[in-house]
Amino acid sequence: MTASADHVKALLRAHAEGDEEAFYSVALQLAAKSARQGHTRLASELRELIDSAHAQPIRRHEPTPVVQPRGELADLVTASYPEVRLSDMTLARTLRHELQRVLHEQRQRERLENHGFAPICRLLLVGLPGTGKSMSAAMLAKELSLPLFTVRLDGLISKFMGQTAAKLRLVFDAAAKSRAVYLFDEFDAIGAERRVEGDVGEARRILNSFLLFLDEARPESLVVAATNHPGILDNALFRRFDAVITYDIPSADEAIEVLRRRLVSMNTKGVNWEELADRVGGLSHAELVRAGEAAAKAAILGGEVPLSTSALTAALDSRRATRHG
Structure with missing residues (x-):
């Protein structure tokens, strides 16, 4: 067993407090410690479990419904x-x-x-x-x-x-x-x-x-x-x-992440993200989302899936033109 008493206590504390970020942070520390101690298989399994959990966020109890304002x-x-x-x-x-x-x-x-x-x-x-x-x-x-x-x-x-x-x-x-x-x-x-x-x-x-x-x-x-x-x-x-x-307005890297998140259900294998990084400057998170949605809907309805770099470029330029029009 590679987990120290401090790690176990930290995991239990994060779970009890509902602090998901802290829970994953401690789990990653455990995986790193296992790797340093030569337990490569365990470290690999821990990382796979962490990645899987991140992909499907923990379901918590919903807030207790309160009476609507009257x-x-x-x-x-x-x-x-x-x-x-x-x-x-x-x-x-x-x-x-x-x-x-x-x-x-x-x-x-x-x-x-x-x-x-x-x-x-x-x-x-x-x-x-x-x-x-x-x-x-x-x-x-x-x-x-x-x-x-x-x-x-x-x-x-x-x-x-x-x-x-x-x-x-x-x-x-x-x-x-x-x-x-x-x-x-x-x-x-x-x-x-x-x-x-x-x-x-x-x-x-x-x-x-x-x-x-x-x-x-x-x-x-x-x-x-x-x-x-x-x-x-x-x-x-x-x-x-x-x-x-x-x-602030997102950086180029953050802007690309915003687009990727919104288009996760689309086939974007053909998109040149590096090229798009030069076209996202000055757009807010909301504007990036709207541009991504516009490009995706046009591609779906026009039968042009997978999504192309040119379609996203056009949508981004259109959003920018609308704002400054």
């Missing part, structure tokens, strides 16, 4: 139970590490609180449209087996002008009672700089109320704010969040 709350939030996992996402290494840290602290919430510390529970996600901010909120909900409650702030303000602060109080009260991931989308709708010319008293009251509610937020839930325009946010906001995570 009454006034039903007009403010929409509830969903996302299916996207961290392993499904194409992310830069530093971004993946930041999200893993959030998950780890949330999974160790009680342990941290026993020592007088709170886990990360207030996140500000900033970046261009389509770079994965909303998907990250959905992933956090799935990985933590929590529902996702989405608050569209632009719609909230237009629908409840003059009552927005009171409605926000209802949402934060719900966050204290019902553990979930609360996504405040289009956050710049209330987070814009308070000194902008033409700003009105109502906007200042809404922002001040949000800052107060955010300060009072308890770690039972994750409060996630997402914005495409960080440059216009009030400076007071940034220090109220436990972490500010920035999303």
Whole structure:
């Protein structure tokens, strides 16, 4: 037996906490240790098992269904139970590490609180449209087996002008009672700089109320704010969040991975990915997905499977032209 006591304990701890990434990391360490000790067959079998498990993600218990928002709350939030996992996402290494840290602290919430510390529970996600901010909120909900409650702030303000602060109080009260991931989308709708010319008293009251509610937020839930325009946010906001995570346009390698993931059901053996790497610059994750889907559907309906490099190139160019048109 090559497993040390520390490895066994680490495996059991990761399993108990539902930390899939840590579980696989320890398993890979075991395989490497077996190989170093000359147990090549065992090391090979362990790696095969790990690869197989990665190919078919572990099925966890679904989140316990909660009552759909009712009454006034039903007009403010929409509830969903996302299916996207961290392993499904194409992310830069530093971004993946930041999200893993959030998950780890949330999974160790009680342990941290026993020592007088709170886990990360207030996140500000900033970046261009389509770079994965909303998907990250959905992933956090799935990985933590929590529902996702989405608050569209632009719609909230237009629908409840003059009552927005009171409605926000209802949402934060719900966050204290019902553990979930609360996504405040289009956050710049209330987070814009308070000194902008033409700003009105109502906007200042809404922002001040949000800052107060955010300060009072308890770690039972994750409060996630997402914005495409960080440059216009009030400076007071940034220090109220436990972490500010920035999303960028994917690199060429990341862009190719996005396309490969989306086209996994297609025959892409004839695609020259190196050639495509020169055509993906400047496109967001969402734009890459749409381009891949367009090329795939055209190939299927036109009877031109397997997918060709030229078809993907045309779809990418078309997506870029549409954006700049």
